[in-house]
Amino acid sequence: MSMYVVGHKIPDSDSICGAIALAYLKNQIGEPAKASRLGEPSPETQFILDRFGFEAPELKMSYAGEEVYIVDHSELTQAPDDIAEATIVGIVDHHKLGDLTTSTPLECWIRPVGCSNTVIKMMYDFYNVDIPKDIAGIMLCAILSDTVIFKSPTCTTADIRCVEALAEIAGVEDFKALGMEMFKVKSAVGGTAPRDLVMRDFKDFNMNGNLVGIGQLEVVDLSVFDNIKADLEADIAALKAEGNRHTVMLLLTDIMKEGSELLIVSDDAELSKKAYDIATENGRAWLPGVLSRKKQVVPPLQGVFA
Numbered sequence: 038m039s040m041y042v043v044g045h046k047i048p049d050s051d052s053i054c055g056a057i058a059l060a061y062l063k064n065q066i067g068e069p070a071k072a073s074r075l076g077e078p079s080p081e082t083q084f085i086l087d088r089f090g091f092e093a094p095e096l097k098m099s100y101a102g103e104e105v106y107i108v109d110h111s112e113l114t115q116a117p118d119d120i121a122e123a124t125i126v127g128i129v130d131h132h133k134l135g136d137l138t139t140s141t142p143l144e145c146w147i148r149p150v151g152c153s154n155t156v157i158k159m160m161y162d163f164y165n166v167d168i169p170k171d172i173a174g175i176m177l178c179a180i181l182s183d184t185v186i187f188k189s190p191t192c193t194t195a196d197i198r199c200v201e202a203l204a205e206i207a208g209v210e211d212f213k214a215l216g217m218e219m220f221k222v223k224s225a226v227g228g229t230a231p232r233d234l235v236m237r238d239f240k241d242f243n244m245n246g247n248l249v250g251i252g253q254l255e256v257v258d259l260s261v262f263d264n265i266k267a268d269l270e271a272d273i274a275a276l277k278a279e280g281n282r283h284t285v286m287l288l289l290t291d292i293m294k295e296g297s298e299l300l301i302v303s304d305d306a307e308l309s310k311k312a313y314d315i316a317t318e319n320g321r322a323w324l325p326g327v328l329s330r331k332k333q334v335v336p337p338l339q340g341v342f343a
């Protein structure tokens with residue numbers, strides 16, 4: 038039986054590149070595997086796939102009766118809707134441990150590093166499998182994306198060493214320049230509908246029974262939002278009104294100034310003050326030094342909802 042290797046809903050570059058890289062490794066060690074995805078590739082991910090000559094993995098939403106290797110999360114809200122009817126054979130991740138459970142033993146490769154692809158590189162080393170040049174290229178881009186070219190507080194020396202080794206294999210001489218090229222693609226937000234921008238990198242979290250949705254847009258200069266910020270605010274308000282979320286947040290992250298503007302709509306008007314000790318004004322707050330959703334935004338919120 039062949040397994041599917043799949044990342045989270047609203048896939049980012051780590052989820053797509055990680056599924057491709059891990060499926061290749063699994064096939065090399067005699068475990069048939071196929072990469073798949075739970076949504077459309079972002080412009081950044083498409084740039085990476087094009088750059089190294091890959092097609093996007095198969096779009097597959099239903100996994101009932103299948104064996105599944107989960108990449109880049111361990112949260113029910115981010116997994117396939119029918120994951121309870123599938124067999125989870127493994128998880129490779131670098132986030133907090135979520136609420137996915139299994140009824141059979143599984144392998145887990147979970148490390149507190151900057152990117153799932155860093156853990157997948159450790160898996161290649163463990164199994165002593167050579168990484169093909171093109172796969173090394175997409176893995177290195179995923180790590181540069183997740184670590185914001187090493188600026189994120191989630192970045193570890195393991196991530197930096199991995200990128201250096203992968204750049205060597207991929208024949209990428211200036212990986213920081215490649216990273217900037219990628220973030221410039223990510224910064225092109227003009228001409229995109231507000232809802233598409235809000236949902237581009239959006240994750241739902243179950244915080245002690247409260248559904249909290251957090252989107253993030255990482256750009257090289259926040260001025261790209263000057264003309265659309267009001268539309269984005271209207272859209273997160275609409276998104277909250279449509280569903281059962283306690284809070285919808287959108288982080289506009291400036292990777293050069295190294296901070297994020299928080300746009301928030303919440304049942305609790307004091308949420309930002311409670312979580313980050315920074316009060317919002319008209320639903321906005323500047324969070325200095327905040328680049329990472331998983332390390333700087335989610336944990337204080339979990340504390341508030343505990």
Ligand SMILES: [Mn+2]
Pocket residue numbers: 051052109131151152153183
């Ligand atoms: Mn990741």
